[in-house]
Amino acid sequence: MPIPQDAGSSALKRGLLRDDVYTRLRDAIVDGTFAPGEQLRDGELADWLGVSRTPVREAILRLGAAGLVTTAPGRSTTVAELEVKAIRDAQSVVAAMHRLAVELAVAQLTPDDLASMRAANRRFATAMKSGDAEAALAADDDFHAVPVRAAGNTAIETVLDQFSPVVRRLERLRFATLPGRASVALHTRLIDLCAEGDTEAAADVSHETWQSLQPLLDTLT
Template identity: 45%
Template sequence: MSGVKLNRLRRVSLRERVLTELQGHIVSGTFAPGQRLNDSELAEQLGVSRTPVREALQQLQAMGLVEAIPGASTRVTEVDAADAAAVFPVVAQLHALATRLAVDALTAADVERLHRHNADLLEATKSGDRDRMMDADTAFHDVFIELSGNPVLAELLDQLTPRVRRFEYALFDDAAGHASAHDHEQIIAACEASDVGRIGELVERNWLSLGDDVVRQLKIQETPS
């Protein structure tokens, strides 16, 4: 094997696999807001013991996706405007910081990756494929997180991103997809111009605009008819 470099494989624990499965169902809305989650029932359906399920539920609680009901089961948290208004500005600041940290490491190949992910977002928007839209948008911003080289920043965003994506999954539509892709085009142009200050501002505005739209839509839904 001389001269062959292999990437070290990451071991994924059973708890992490359970966490990924449950988190996906909450973010996509398969587990609806307010729905009770019984650890015994989940363990039986997943074919695992209750221990990794309980550990996963504890982590989901720390992420704000579920809440524990004393003396009862766990419940999926509600999706409301107040939570969206609180979380989006924080996420916007963290992504802006990631971008500012990443910009010096940005190469032509990285800019090409940004173009490719944004093209995927536009294509998914045309077909109305929400899952693909979410994946493309995540991949776009992950370029900056990866290049930031800051594991603490990445860890914080890992905790908050599922909460944000849950709002997006429920409310992200074709119009939002086109608006986000347009924002991305401006971000890419600033990267190509090496306009460091503007890149961070554009990324922050991209997330804040999305947050404002989410809050506005949720307030409409919460207003009694």
């Protein structure tokens, strides 16, 4: 689709960090605003976001490292296709990092943390019931962010920041389908195990949650 014509409302305030430009472009790719195979021109993107070309070019380099765009020498940048191998690679890394995060977090989780996970799962269930994939993704992000924060491991956070967007593109498809609703039960089980202090079982369920993408991946082969 073309660059959205809403520069006035979406322009970023001057002085915001480069991360803001990266986040806006990353999210536009993940949510389908920019479709697979679509060309991205830094000038148009800069106008859309209300910034200079420099942070846009820097963001595109980061998007390339994350596997969300491809850039050929002397040619424009395009949004990466949903490539099965790239998604499988990212999924295995993301699943392992979330498993490790839960292993580290179980002993650190507070009653407030568990309450936050329950609230996020309720929002997730509501979004799934209404077929709102965007709200489901947001609630799922909030849910898994709790143990990641509690783990307090910046290396895990850095790796997830790089590879999670690749997986999220596929998850938008899953959360629009019935099989994605199984995640509600897995979330509930994970919360219960964390509350019981069962680190190993909780880590196993966390890994299972992220491995549940496998059937959808198989449909892309």
